[in-house]
Amino acid sequence: MAKKKKMSKSARTYLTSFLLVAIFYGAVEAIRLSGNLSSKAAGLLIPVCAYIMMAISLNLVVGFLGELSLGHAAFMSAGAFVGVFFYNTAGASLPRWLAVVLAFLIGGLAAGIFGMIVGVPVLRLSGDYLAIVTLAFGEILKNVLNSLYIGVDSAGVHFSLKDQFSLNMEPTGKVLMKGAMGITGIKKFSYFSVGILLIVLTLLFVLNLMNSRAGRAITAIRDDDIAAKSVGINLTRYKLMAFVSSAVIAGFAGVLYALNFASLVAKKFDYNLSINILVMVVLGGMGSIPGAIVAAIVLTVLPELLRGFSQYRMFIYSIVLIVMMLFNRAPAFVAWRQRLGLKIRNKKDGSGVSSGNAKKEG
Amino acid sequence: MQFLSYLVRGISLGSVYALIALGYTMVYGIAKMLNFAHGDIIMVGGYVVFFAFCQGGMNPWLAVILAVVACTLLGITIEKVAYKPLRGAPSLAVLITAIGVSYFLQNGAMLLWSSEPKSFTSVVSLPALNLFGGSLQISAETLVTIAVSVVIMVVLIWFVNKTRPGHAMQAVSEDRGAAQLMGINVNGIISLTFAIGSGLAAIAGALLLSSYPTLVPTTGAMPGIKAFVAAVFGGIGSIPGAFLGGILLGIIENLSKAYISTQLSDAIVFIVLIVVLLVKPSGLLGKKQTVKV
Amino acid sequence: MALLEVKNLGISFGGLQAVSGLDLTVESGHLYGLIGPNGAGKTTAFNMLTGMYQPTEGTITFDGVNITGKDPEYISKAGIARTFQNIRLFSAMSVLDNVKVGMHNRVTYGMFDGVFRTKKYHQKEAEMNEKAQKLLDVFGIGEKADYAASQLPYGQQRKLEICRALASDPKLLLLDEPAAGMNPNETAELMETVRKVRDEFGIAILLIEHDMKFVMGICEDITVLEYGKIIAHGDPQTVANDPEVIKAYLGGDDD
Numbered sequence: 001m002a003k004k005k006k007m008s009k010s011a012r013t014y015l016t017s018f019l020l021v022a023i024f025y026g027a028v029e030a031i032r033l034s035g036n037l038s039s040k041a042a043g044l045l046i047p048v049c050a051y052i053m054m055a056i057s058l059n060l061v062v063g064f065l066g067e068l069s070l071g072h073a074a075f076m077s078a079g080a081f082v083g084v085f086f087y088n089t090a091g092a093s094l095p096r097w098l099a100v101v102l103a104f105l106i107g108g109l110a111a112g113i114f115g116m117i118v119g120v121p122v123l124r125l126s127g128d129y130l131a132i133v134t135l136a137f138g139e140i141l142k143n144v145l146n147s148l149y150i151g152v153d154s155a156g157v158h159f160s161l162k163d164q165f166s167l168n169m170e171p172t173g174k175v176l177m178k179g180a181m182g183i184t185g186i187k188k189f190s191y192f193s194v195g196i197l198l199i200v201l202t203l204l205f206v207l208n209l210m211n212s213r214a215g216r217a218i219t220a221i222r223d224d225d226i227a228a229k230s231v232g233i234n235l236t237r238y239k240l241m242a243f244v245s246s247a248v249i250a251g252f253a254g255v256l257y258a259l260n261f262a263s264l265v266a267k268k269f270d271y272n273l274s275i276n277i278l279v280m281v282v283l284g285g286m287g288s289i290p291g292a293i294v295a296a297i298v299l300t301v302l303p304e305l306l307r308g309f310s311q312y313r314m315f316i317y318s319i320v321l322i323v324m325m326l327f328n329r330a331p332a333f334v335a336w337r338q339r340l341g342l343k344i345r346n347k348k349d350g351s352g353v354s355s356g357n358a359k360k361e362g
Numbered sequence: 363m364q365f366l367s368y369l370v371r372g373i374s375l376g377s378v379y380a381l382i383a384l385g386y387t388m389v390y391g392i393a394k395m396l397n398f399a400h401g402d403i404i405m406v407g408g409y410v411v412f413f414a415f416c417q418g419g420m421n422p423w424l425a426v427i428l429a430v431v432a433c434t435l436l437g438i439t440i441e442k443v444a445y446k447p448l449r450g451a452p453s454l455a456v457l458i459t460a461i462g463v464s465y466f467l468q469n470g471a472m473l474l475w476s477s478e479p480k481s482f483t484s485v486v487s488l489p490a491l492n493l494f495g496g497s498l499q500i501s502a503e504t505l506v507t508i509a510v511s512v513v514i515m516v517v518l519i520w521f522v523n524k525t526r527p528g529h530a531m532q533a534v535s536e537d538r539g540a541a542q543l544m545g546i547n548v549n550g551i552i553s554l555t556f557a558i559g560s561g562l563a564a565i566a567g568a569l570l571l572s573s574y575p576t577l578v579p580t581t582g583a584m585p586g587i588k589a590f591v592a593a594v595f596g597g598i599g600s601i602p603g604a605f606l607g608g609i610l611l612g613i614i615e616n617l618s619k620a621y622i623s624t625q626l627s628d629a630i631v632f633i634v635l636i637v638v639l640l641v642k643p644s645g646l647l648g649k650k651q652t653v654k655v
Numbered sequence: 656m657a658l659l660e661v662k663n664l665g666i667s668f669g670g671l672q673a674v675s676g677l678d679l680t681v682e683s684g685h686l687y688g689l690i691g692p693n694g695a696g697k698t699t700a701f702n703m704l705t706g707m708y709q710p711t712e713g714t715i716t717f718d719g720v721n722i723t724g725k726d727p728e729y730i731s732k733a734g735i736a737r738t739f740q741n742i743r744l745f746s747a748m749s750v751l752d753n754v755k756v757g758m759h760n761r762v763t764y765g766m767f768d769g770v771f772r773t774k775k776y777h778q779k780e781a782e783m784n785e786k787a788q789k790l791l792d793v794f795g796i797g798e799k800a801d802y803a804a805s806q807l808p809y810g811q812q813r814k815l816e817i818c819r820a821l822a823s824d825p826k827l828l829l830l831d832e833p834a835a836g837m838n839p840n841e842t843a844e845l846m847e848t849v850r851k852v853r854d855e856f857g858i859a860i861l862l863i864e865h866d867m868k869f870v871m872g873i874c875e876d877i878t879v880l881e882y883g884k885i886i887a888h889g890d891p892q893t894v895a896n897d898p899e900v901i902k903a904y905l906g907g908d909d910d
Contacts, residue, residue, distance in 0.1 A: 008801075009749075068457050121640050127453050128396040129639060132590060136632035143629040161626065180625075205770055212769025212776065213759065213783075220745050220756045227743035230705060231823055232731030232760040241766060275461065282458060287747075315469035321462030322444055329455035330447040 010211045016290040017203050024297065025196050040304070048300045049195030050076075050257035053202050055280040055292035057249035062278065063287035064210060065242040066222030068131040070274050071118070071138030072250055077269035078114040079251025080258035081145060083107025084183055087259070089152075089176060092187075100189050104255050111251020114141075115244040123239040138274060145266035150177040182265035189259040198256055199293075202249050207289065209245065218242050279317045282324055366498055368620045369613060374504035374573060376612020377511040381566035382589035383596065383604035384518060385559025391535045391599035392555045395453070398460035399440060400563060401586010402467035407433045407564030408571045408581060409471065412480055422485040429564040437560025438553050446549070464583070471579035484572035503572045510569060514562065515605045522601065527554060535599065584628075588615070591635040597648020606646060656719060658683045658859050659704075659827055664713035665883075666703060673699045674883040677713065679861075681827060686853050687861045688874035692903055696883040697863040698740060701829050705737050706730040718826065732760050736825035738816045740832045740863075746805040750796065750815055753804050754787035757822030762786070790818045793855070794848065810841040814848060821856065828852065830862035834869050842866060846873050871895060879903070 028045065031037050054076060061069045083103040091099030122133045149160040153173030160166035164175060177183050209215050217238045220228040225235060258264045280299050284291025303313050327333050382404060389397045407429040415425035444463050448456045488502035522528040533541040534551045542548050563582075570585060571577055588611065596607025614634060618627035638645060659681035666674050674696040681687055689697050702708040704715060706727040715723045717733055725733075736757075745753050762783050768776040791797040794814045799807060807815060813833055820828055833849070834842045850873055853860055864870045870877065870891070877894045879887040887897040894900055 062454070066452065066454055068454050070461075121636070125639060125643070128390075128457065129594070129643075131396070131457055132587070132594075133636060133639060135587065136591070136635050140629045140632045143625050147623060147625045162623065208770045208772060209766070212766075213755075213762075213764060213779075214766050214769050216748070216752055216756050217759060219748060223745040223747055224743045226707075227739065227745065228756070229707075229727040230731060230737055230739075230743075231757050231819065232728045233756075234728050275465065278458070278461070311473065314465055315473060318462045318465035318469060322459050322466065325455050325459040325462065326444070326447055329451040331450040332447060334451075 010207075013289060014207055017207065017293060018200070020290055020293045021196065021199055021203070024293075025192075028192065044300065044304060045192045046190050046195050046260040047257060048297055049192070049199055050253040051277065051280065051300050052199050052293055052296040053249055053253035053256070054277045055284065055296040056199075056202055056206055056289055057246040057253070058277050058281050059284075059287065059289065059292050060206060060210075060218075060242050060246040060249075062281050063285075063292075064215070064222065065218050065239060067123075067127055067239070067243075069134045069243070069246075070131050070271070070278070071134035071136070071141075072246070072277050073269040073271070073273040074118075074134075074138035074141045075111045075115060075247040075250035076254035076257065076273070077141055077145065077266060078247075078254070079107035079111035080254030080264060080269070081177075081183070081266070082110035083251070083255035084186055084258045084264050085150075085176065088183060088186060096187075096189070100259070103259070104252055107255035108248045108251040111254065112244050112248040115247025116240070119240050119243040119247075123236060123243060135271065135274075138269075138271060142266050142270055145182075146180045148177055149175065149179050151175045180265065180267065182263060184263040186259065186262050186264060188262060195256060198252060202252075203289065205245070205249070214238060214241060276317075279321060282321055364620075367500075368616055370498075370500050370504060372613035372616030373609055374507045374612070375616055376592075376609035377507045378566050378570045378573070378585065378608075379589045379592045379612050380511045380605045380608025381514065381562050381569070382585060383593040383608045384515065384601060385562045386590050387593040387596075387598055387600065387604040388531075388555050389559050390593070392531055393441075393445070393552050394538075395445060395456050396460065396590070397445075397556075397559070398457070398586075399463040399467055400559065401582040401584070401589065402464050402471075403433050403437060403560050403563040403582065404567035404570065404585060405471060405577075405579060405582035406436060406467060407567035408482070408577050409475060409480075410564070411485065411568045411571070412482055412577055415485060416480075416483040422487070426485060426565060426568045429568060430561045433560040433564035433567075434557045437556040437563075441553060441556040446552075464586075468579045468583065475579070477579055480577040482571040482575040482577050484575065485568050486572050501573070503569070507569045507573065510565065511605070511608075514565070515601065518558075518601055527551070531555060588631055591631055594635060594645055595638050597645030600645070600647045603645055603647035610646075657681060658718060659861075660714075660716040661704070662714050662716075664700070664703060664710050664715065666699060666708055666710050666712075672883060674703070674880075675712070676884055677880075678885065679878060681859045681861055683826065683859050684853065684857050685859055686849070686873055686875050687859070688870045688877040689861060689863050689880065690865070690867075690870055690877060691880035691886075694882075695880040697880055698831055699883075700880070701737065701831055701863065704730075704829060705735060731823055731825075734824070734826035735829065736820035736823045736827070737829035738813070738820055738831055738833060740835060742809075742812050742816050744804040744812060744816060744819075746803070748804055749800065750791065750802050750804055750807065751784070751787050751800040753815055754790055754818050754822045755783045757819035758783055758786065759823075761822070761824050787818075787822065790822060791815075793851075794818055810837060810844065813837070813845065817848065817852070821852065825858060827859045827861065830860065830864075832863050832865065834864055834866045842869055845869070849873055 054072065058069065058072045061067055083106055086106045087099050087103040091103055094102070118134065118137045122130055125133065147161045149164050149167055151158045151167040151169045151173050153170040155170070158167040158169055164178060167175070210218070217228065217233045218241070220233060221235055221238055229235060276299070280295040281292055283299065284295035303310055382400065386397065386400055389395065389400070410429040410432050411425045414420040414428050415422050440463055444459050445456055448459060484503055486502045486506045488506070490502055491500040491505060493500065522531060530541065530546045530551050533544065533546055534548055538548055567582065571581070589608065592607040592611040593604045594607070595611055596603030596605065611631060611634065615627050615631050618630045657680045659679065661677055661679035664674065664677040665672065677700055689700065691697055699708065703710045706725050706729065709724045713723070714721060717735065720733065722730055722733060745756060748756070762779050764775050764779045788797060788800060791800055794817070796807070796811050796814055799811070804812065804815060830849070834845055837845060846869060849860060849862070852858065874891060877889065877891060878885055879894060879900050881903045886899045886903060887894050
């Protein structure tokens with residue numbers, strides 16, 4: 001294997017990731033300037049940016065920490081609703097740019113808090129339970145948001161989990177959130193460059209984190225949590241770090257996504273979305289940031305291009321998931337690939353393989 | 363009286379959850395994996411009965427048996443193709459694969475049979491029971507569902523405790539390596555576990571749809587997840603636990619649906635899961651990760 | 656005062672007494688062996704010393720502090736490091752990173768420094784790189800710093816595991832069957848390595864082994880366990896001639 005002559009692996013990851021974003025941005029702007037950007041395509045730009053952020057952040061938990069979270073959409077939802085709620089209420093009286101910035105910060109914070117609430121009790125559990133519990137939290141949040149009514153009148157703020165009329169408001173009162181109908185009347189804030197900026201910030205955060213002491217701790221926990229404990233790594237601390245960080249980023253993605261539309265409903269952030277993001281992470285290669293970027297773009301754009309195949313889409317995704325897992329993780333396949341790799345390496349540098357036949361896995 | 367009616371319906375719903383939970387808990391205890399696709403096998407069973415009996419006019423008993431056979435074969439195939447190759451891989455991998463299988467079944471069903479709701483005719487053709495002079499009516503489906511799940515639970519407990527394959531299942535659940543050294547055919551036992559679980563799912567499907575007669579490709583997903591909650595609630599790996607958890611969960615859900623709202627009843631079911639995992643992760647009756655009574 | 660004082664240590668699992676009445680004294684700068692037939696409780700003892708298991712009786716005093724029942728993180732920070740029977744490396748990480756993880760609690764900086772790439776980050780990373788490389792060089796695997804840990808041959812993986820353990824600056828190093836799966840050449844090399852660790856790093860070493868040549872060759876003091884209890888203790892000569900020990904090992908030992 002080549003030594004220090006080539007660029008280090010981490011430097012290559014940085015380069016590839018930023019290059020991909022630059023190419024994506026450049027390509028879109030080029031198409032837009034040439035006048036060929038259809039309104040449908042233009043409408044996809046912000047969602048793609050949001051999904052890229054979602055895929056990168058889910059990779060933190062699934063790819064780097066090695067835990068399965070099935071409720072990632074819930075963090076997007078939490079950020080979106082809290083951020084937009086602020087934007088529509090207190091934010092309406094502020095200058096637009098300030099309202100937007102605050103909406104992002106508040107949304108991200110809300111998602112992070114929700115991440116803490118979910119993470120603290122749940123990260124102690126084994127992987128199987130963690131998966132179901134994150135799914136459960138996702139469903140709980142969706143159901144609660146769907147039932148939530150909020151209104152304000154001169155007497156103050158009213159809440160109801162039943163219906164609009166239980167708010168018992170004066171006729172001049174304003175309904176801010178209508179259960180399953182969500183929040184309406186959002187003053188859209190939709191700029192592709194803002195989306196790109198957020199992706200860049202996300203990349204900087206995640207790449208810098210993973211290539212630091214904390215990132216090594218997180219990866220160590222994934223590779224062998226018993227060995228990680230034995231060198232003094234506090235498992236809960238770093239699991240929480242990965243989990244909450246990914247929640248905050250998802251929250252930002254949620255605000256970005258929500259400000260792109262005039263109305264916001266909880267139904268959009270469901271189990272299916274969580275699975276879609278998971279497919280992006282798996283398809284891009286768990287733990288690969290550039291892979292997540294490409295997969296997010298491809299898996300959002302492709303279904304739009306191949307409208308005729310939309311009914312086959314999830315079916316194909318499911319097969320992709322199964323096949324990728326079998327090829328990448330099934331011990332028989334992994335061993336077969338290693339033998340193949342060993343053969344190639346032997347041919348290359350002519351050295352034999354030494355006594356590496358004792359059992360290596362713990 | 364209304365309350366009693368809701369309660370009984372809740373017990374019936376809970377019985378369906380119990381049947382599904384039994385499959386979950388056995389697979390988890392013995393194969394040590396969470397079979398996400400379990401709920402979707404219910405759906406497949408439902409479609410088999412639909413085409414055989416509701417549309418095809420086959421005798422309902424035969425239709426259910428056909429569904430049991432079909433689902434058993436399906437369950438064994440899934441295990442051999444998708445789960446067995448991943449033994450020894452990190453559990454994240456098999457979880458993701460199980461999700462893949464679940465989606466495969468759901469979307470496959472959508473492609474084959476469209477997502478248009480099918481109207482299911484009940485396999486139970488007995489009259490309803492009228493109590494207290496007609497003020498409490500219990501449907502035959504409800505009664506049959508409860509009766510069937512009680513019978514099946516008793517049979518399963520007997521099977522696990524009094525038969526050789528049952529003992530072998532306990533051994534594999536306790537210590538797979540030792541069981542293998544003792545000459546137990548571990549692969550066969552795991553296949554048997556999936557077979558039993560899938561067969562039960564088929565019966566659960568037929569009964570679920572008899573009470574809630576709308577059949578779509580996603581029919582099995584939510585009950586499957588809730589049945590997992592029930593299994594954890596009762597104690598994962600424990601057969602009476604799965605039964606108890608299922609019944610209790612069904613009651614909780616139905617009462618919530620009646621007195622609060624349908625939307626929030628789902629949320630409450632999941633809150634139960636979280637509370638259990640925080641307070642007593644081993645569930646009501648569970649102790650270790652073994653299939654025991 | 657001894658570095659490690661173990662008194663009457665014991666643990667029972669659901670009625671089965673795996674270890675009982677274990678006494679051990681370890682002085683800095685010396686090499687100790689813990690041997691016994693399979694299932695004698697040796698790894699269980701290690702697991703208690705490193706906080707993986709909670710003892711049900713007895714005390715462990717390390718450097719004057721009672722560490723009985725403390726968790727692995729505490730014990731690692733206190734200065735006990737270990738290797739495992741089945742090598743537990745971070746297989747996806749590079750050789751160098753494996754060692755750097757070992758330094759997790761010795762060369763530190765916060766999440767903020769990592770994300771915002773402060774001066775502290777650069778300083779500490781450079782420090783870690785230097786220290787880790789030096790450690791790898793001492794053990795002859797410095798050239799492979801950028802290889803993935805899983806690409807190393809078995810003997811070097813074991814060395815890497817020891818490097819990682821040493822990176823945490825321990826006062827006591829626990830080696831669990833370090834020679835397992837090695838051929839005679841690798842075993843001889845390992846013996847040199849372990850001696851070097853004791854001599855150059857001046858720390859105490861306690862090891863579990865089945866390879867009698869290895870144990871008798873380097874250990875200064877040996878404790879023998881059978882069925883969780885001590886049946887003999889002393890220098891290699893004494894232990895080798897002890898009739899109880901011979902009886903326990905009757906039926907073959909060396910693999």
